[in-house]
Amino acid sequence: MTLSVRQGEFVSVVGPTGCGKSTSLSMISGLAPASDGQVLVQGRPVTGIPDGLGYMFQQDAVLPWRTVLDNVAAGPRYRGASRTEARDRARDWVAKVGLAGFERYYPHQLSGGMRKRVALAQTLINEPSILLMDEPFSALDVQTREHMQDLLLDLWSGTSAAVVFVTHDLTEAIALADTVVVMTAAPATTKNVIPVRLERPRRVEEIRLEESFLEVYREVWDSLREEVEITRARGAGRVA
Known part of the structure; x- marks a missing residue:
């Protein structure tokens, strides 16, 4: 397969089950080697986890023994920030994702949508230049999912991050992306690259009703x- 993503571009990847969508993210992230060919990030071969990469998984990676604030502060702490600095930055991001007032709550006290907001803040606080997202909202109900999609667009719009977003949901893929990549059945190749020429900013619940979206x-x-x-x-x- 061949896939190119420009800085600041939001690319959704769709394809049949088992074709290798998640594997493509693993190769970009350096978590799995390519079986052949090259994977380049910012012009350099991927030999480990690239700098400036954020990864949001289908299952959130919040730590159950930490509060919301300390979960969000974990990334800056791992990167050498003091506890005070990390927590100050985390408070800002907790507020950005709409969880102000829940800083001292633990993950088991939160709804699924609230946990996803924590996971989003965890990822974006590190200001990634590349954001990989593997069906991050698939487990949520429709209304919560649309809210998370709008929140993601709002937060991403102020950055220049390249996003690769894997999903089975075509509505989600189109509403979020600048480009939709369609993959073939396994073993996957890139079948089609379809531009999404819909104006930004977007609201998912509104844009999906437009004729241009339906086209x-x-x-x-x-x-x-x-x-x-x-x-x-x-x-x-x-089966037969």
């Missing part, structure tokens, strides 16, 4: 449908 949705689904059918046929063959 992009049809184009993405037309490209993806065949790959989904191939994957289903392979699964049916194994």
Whole structure:
């Protein structure tokens, strides 16, 4: 597969189940080596975890024994900031994600959506230049998911971070992205790269009703449908 992402670009990656979407993030992050070819970040081969990289997983990585404030402050602390400095920065980010007043709460006291906000603050407080997101909102209900999508767009818009966002949700993929990459059935190749020429700033619940959005949705689904059918046929063959 071939995939290029520019600085400041938001790229959504969609494809059938098991095609390798998450594996592509693992290669960009240096957590898994490429089986062939090269992975370059800012022009340099990836031999470990690149500097300036943030990764938000499907399962949040909040630490259950730490409060909201100390979870968000963990990144700066690991990077050498004093406890006071890290906590001051964390308070700002806790407020940015709408959790002011919950600084002393522990993860088990939070809803799923609130935990996702903590995870988002954890990731963005480090000001990543590259943000990898692996279906981060898939476990949330529809209303909470749309709120998190809008929050992500608001916070990302003030940065120049490149984002690679893996999702199965075509509405989410299109509403967030500048570009949607459609992958083939496994072993994955890049089938189509579709630009999303929708104005920013965006509100997910509003933009998905626009005709221009529906046009992009049809184009993405037309490209993806065949790959989904191939994957289903392979699964049916194994069962048979």
